[in-house]
Amino acid sequence: MVHLKKNSQYTFERYLEVRDQLDDLDNPFLLNVLSELAQESWQELYGELLSFTNKLSTEWRMTVNEIARPENHPKLRHYDAYNNRIDRIIRPAEGVMLSEEVFGEGLFSAERLPYEGIVKRYFLHGNGEAGITCPIACTDGLIALIEAFYEEVPEEVKEIHTHAKEGRDGDFGVGAQFMSEIQGGSNIPANVLQAIPEGSHYRLYGNKFFCSAVHADYSVVTARVEGTDHVAVFVVPSYLPGDQKNERRNGYRINRLKWKLGTAELPSGEIDYDGAVAYRIGPEDRGVALAVGIVLTRSRLDIGFASAAFVMRAAREAKLYARFRHVFDRTIDGFPMAAAQIDELESAAKRMTATAFHLYKMFSEQEESDELQRFALRELILLQKIYSSKEAVDQLRLAISLFGGHGAIEDFTAFPRLFRDSMVNELWEGPRNVLLTQIYRDFAKLRQTVPVVKVITTMFPHLSQADVQQYSSRIEVIIGIDVVEAPNPFNKMAAQNWESLWGELFLSFQYAVLEAFEEQPIVREEVLKTI
Numbered sequence: 001m002v003h004l005k006k007n008s009q010y011t012f013e014r015y016l017e018v019r020d021q022l023d024d025l026d027n028p029f030l031l032n033v034l035s036e037l038a039q040e041s042w043q044e045l046y047g048e049l050l051s052f053t054n055k056l057s058t059e060w061r062m063t064v065n066e067i068a069r070p071e072n073h074p075k076l077r078h079y080d081a082y083n084n085r086i087d088r089i090i091r092p093a094e095g096v097m098l099s100e101e102v103f104g105e106g107l108f109s110a111e112r113l114p115y116e117g118i119v120k121r122y123f124l125h126g127n128g129e130a131g132i133t134c135p136i137a138c139t140d141g142l143i144a145l146i147e148a149f150y151e152e153v154p155e156e157v158k159e160i161h162t163h164a165k166e167g168r169d170g171d172f173g174v175g176a177q178f179m180s181e182i183q184g185g186s187n188i189p190a191n192v193l194q195a196i197p198e199g200s201h202y203r204l205y206g207n208k209f210f211c212s213a214v215h216a217d218y219s220v221v222t223a224r225v226e227g228t229d230h231v232a233v234f235v236v237p238s239y240l241p242g243d244q245k246n247e248r249r250n251g252y253r254i255n256r257l258k259w260k261l262g263t264a265e266l267p268s269g270e271i272d273y274d275g276a277v278a279y280r281i282g283p284e285d286r287g288v289a290l291a292v293g294i295v296l297t298r299s300r301l302d303i304g305f306a307s308a309a310f311v312m313r314a315a316r317e318a319k320l321y322a323r324f325r326h327v328f329d330r331t332i333d334g335f336p337m338a339a340a341q342i343d344e345l346e347s348a349a350k351r352m353t354a355t356a357f358h359l360y361k362m363f364s365e366q367e368e369s370d371e372l373q374r375f376a377l378r379e380l381i382l383l384q385k386i387y388s389s390k391e392a393v394d395q396l397r398l399a400i401s402l403f404g405g406h407g408a409i410e411d412f413t414a415f416p417r418l419f420r421d422s423m424v425n426e427l428w429e430g431p432r433n434v435l436l437t438q439i440y441r442d443f444a445k446l447r448q449t450v451p452v453v454k455v456i457t458t459m460f461p462h463l464s465q466a467d468v469q470q471y472s473s474r475i476e477v478i479i480g481i482d483v484v485e486a487p488n489p490f491n492k493m494a495a496q497n498w499e500s501l502w503g504e505l506f507l508s509f510q511y512a513v514l515e516a517f518e519e520q521p522i523v524r525e526e527v528l529k530t531i
């Protein structure tokens with residue numbers, strides 16, 4: 001008789017125990033960054049964060065893992081039994097409850113401590129549930145857009161603002177943003193969705209082809225005003241007052257939900273508008289500038305945080321696993337190749353995290369800046385969107401490989417999900433080439449009045465004079481070649497140099513920001529010893 005030999009003694013228990021008990025706030029490096037950010041309100045903020053990350057790193061993380069399973073992905077029901085078109089978005093009960101709990105935190109409320117909302121959002125990103133973090137970013141943009149014109153918006157919009165920011169009887173309004181159309185998402189000025197004025201509001205007719213968080217209560221929508229060349233920006237309620245209980249949507253249909261590479265928990269729809277009531281925000285001819293300057297800027301900052309939080313989670317869990325798992329004669333981190341890769345992951349997590357908070361602080365304090373400093377900040381936000389989202393994909397791939405085959409198993413680690421979501425972060429809110437081209441145009445225009453050397457010194461104060469000169473000359477040369485006209489051998493090479501040049505500069509910026517915090521570890525040695 002043949003006896004089957006099976007290693008049934010092998011267990012991952014110790015690794016899981018340590019991983020699942022490790023609080024996201026138990027991170028010396030991060031505590032240092034956050035205390036520097038919050039300054040005098042740090043002690044109070046720390047108290048708030050303790051209970052928040054305790055839930056987030058345990059209960060909520062388990063719930064998120066459940067929501068991420070394919071059988072729980074959102075679905076769309078077009079009709080009820082009585083032939084009424086409802087376009088109901090069906091999300092798992094756990095997802096709806098978690099969403100309500102997270103929004104119930106009132107992240108945007110005036111009662112929150114300085115930076116409390118953004119720090120909590122960073123932690124939420126670490127759980128990798130785009131069905132929650134995407135609508136939070138969109139709600140941020142919705143609130144900021146309304147606040148920019150608060151005195152002049154109609155009463156209905158003021159109500160929307162209160163609902164999203166402070167809540168109504170504990171229920172908080174959720175935002176979305178629909179700008180992309182089928183003929184091009186990057187080119188918002190080419191929008192064809194029509195807005196027809198009707199009294200104090202407008203009505204929308206046409207299609208939006210990428211509509212994430214389609215379950216939201218309100219959306220920020222760009223559309224062309226009938227009979228003009230103007231693309232304006234609007235706030236559109238998903239239901240008009242009294243219609244939500246009957247699921248009668250505000251003059252639009254959701255044609256389908258997209259089947260996506262990543263952010264699978266987030267319902268992304270395609271919408272046909274047929275007379276939706278819309279409230280214009282700001283001047284009719286400034287819609288694109290407002291949508292980009294107010295709404296997309298916030299989403300781009302948010303992508304910096306998402307990328308940093310994904311890599312931080314990956315680096316911490318990879319460190320634990322590499323200390324736990326034996327391969328051949330030692331643990332994974334006992335091999336120089338793996339040890340160097342873990343160092344690289346840790347360094348990336350630190351660079352990206354420190355930079356995301358640094359830029360957010362600059363953004364929050366920009367009222368005190370002059371015009372050139374504001375230009376510098378705008379470009380740095382674009383650079384972070386480009387290079388952090390790109391690096392997150394690379395670092396997640398590395399983290400997966402450190403886990404070997406287990407790295408590819410969806411319920412062994414969250415890395416496959418974070419990897420796919422990182423790919424999406426590269427694409428939405430402006431893909432790489434669009435943003436690199438934007439930077440090119442910005443520099444080509446500004447250099448007519450401000451020397452490039454001065455701009456580079458303002459953006460990268462850590463650089464030596466020699467480096468400033470060297471980079472400024474390279475920028476001048478590329479601008480002289482023109483990478484926007486039709487391709488030829490010279491401008492193709494110049495375009496490649498443009499991308500690598502900014503990559504180098506942004507990396508050096510990250511290292512300079514990191515300098516003050518570098519020494520601190522992301523996992524305490526005592527924790528690693530327990531594994």
Ligand SMILES: Cc1cc2nc3c(=O)[nH]c(=O)nc-3n(C[C@H](O)[C@H](O)[C@H](O)COP(=O)(O)OP(=O)(O)OC[C@H]3O[C@@H](n4cnc5c(N)ncnc54)[C@H](O)[C@@H]3O)c2cc1C
Nearest residue numbers: 177178179180184185186210211212428429431433434437
């Ligand atoms: C999962 C997911 C969810 C999304 N959700 C939303 C949403 O909720 N709301 C919303 O409005 N949009 C959403 N989008 C759309 C996203 O913002 C667009 O896909 C993106 O803006 C790019 O538009 P596009 O897909 O039409 O690509 P295109 O604009 O066709 O671009 C294609 C390629 O051309 C390049 N390119 C375009 N213009 C230029 C230029 N001037 N110079 C150089 N290169 C250029 C781009 O970099 C890209 O590589 C979502 C996308 C995804 C993947």
